[in-house]
Amino acid sequence: MALSKLGEEIKATREKLEYMPPPEKVVRQFFDSSSEHPIIQTGKKFTGTTDTNEMGKQYIELIRQFGKIKLDFENAAKSIFEEDYSEQQKKKFENLTMQYYAGLKVVSDCLLHAAKQNHTQIGMERVEALHTKLKEDIVLYKSTVESVALNIADHQLRNIQKGEKVKLDEIIPHIKAVYDKVYHDAHNPFWRWIKSKFIKSDRAKEIDFLTEISKHPQCSESIRLQAMHLVHDKIVQTEMFGKEGKIYKGSKLGKLLEGIDKENITVEEDNDEKLVAFIFSQGLQDKIPDGIRDYLIQTDEEYRQKVNAVIQ
Secondary structure (H helix, E strand, O other): OOHHHHHHHHHHHHHHHOOOOOOHHHHHHHHHHOOOOHHHHHHHHHHOOOOHHHHHHHHHHHHHHHHHHHHHHHHHHHHHHOOOOOHHHHHHHHHHHHHHHHHHHHHHHHHHHHHHHOOOHHHHHHHHHHHHHHHHHHHHHHHHHHHHHHHHHHOOOOOOOOOOOOOHHHHHHHHHHHHHHHOOOOOOHHHHHHHHHHHOOHHHHHHHHHHHHHHOOOOOHHHHHHHHHHHHHHHHHHOOOOOOOOOOOOOHHHHHHHHOOHHHOOOOOOOOOOHHHHHHHOOOHHHOOHHHHHHHHHHOHHHHHHHHHHHO
């Protein structure tokens, strides 16, 4: 790849990082108080030299430092996924998020500097490989911050016991109330930022979707149940942290929805109307969030047919 093109691609990657910056005040405070942070100092040494040997030396140190920050960041998020919601843990995650964000900026600056200095094919290929890894690390940063925002929100949802009788027209407003309340009193700038990630997330839109469907005067418990199952399936089949894995416990909303079945509710007899048919018959298509719409297009033949019929 030509030097100029690689440099432009690295710049574009760095700009993508700025699409999701922490609050400016928090960033400024972090850099002001952490000007002596090892990775910031290493970055200055790296970008301050054109000597290949010195750059190689600083590069090794840079990767070591960034690797530790990344691991600490992932472990802090893991603790929250494992339901440690203490103020101490939240403060730790805040600090390590800032360190990881700073590390990504330093690494991107160093790669841009390296791209300008490496004129050999071997050197350029090495920078290209590092650039690919940087893009993956930025995706990790964004997805982890968003997932922590969701996890903190949905841990307060109550569990539905096996065989417990519930009314979905009461459960769905409860879900929305929990999500609306959880960040209501967020005064810390960092956690207000986390709140904004949640508000803009698929999860918030999915809760609004359930609410809009549920409160429709023609909606039945059967339709509500189908809508809840739809959201559940979308969560566990498409989201990185949607289902239980080795390092996280999965979406609690997904588990709550999974735990509700026909045995938990009273379904009206002779009501076999399908959710998709209900949505189109009541003109509720615009209430479907993009994530659910994409999932339906991939998995529901009836939905695809109705969408195609509207287009034609």
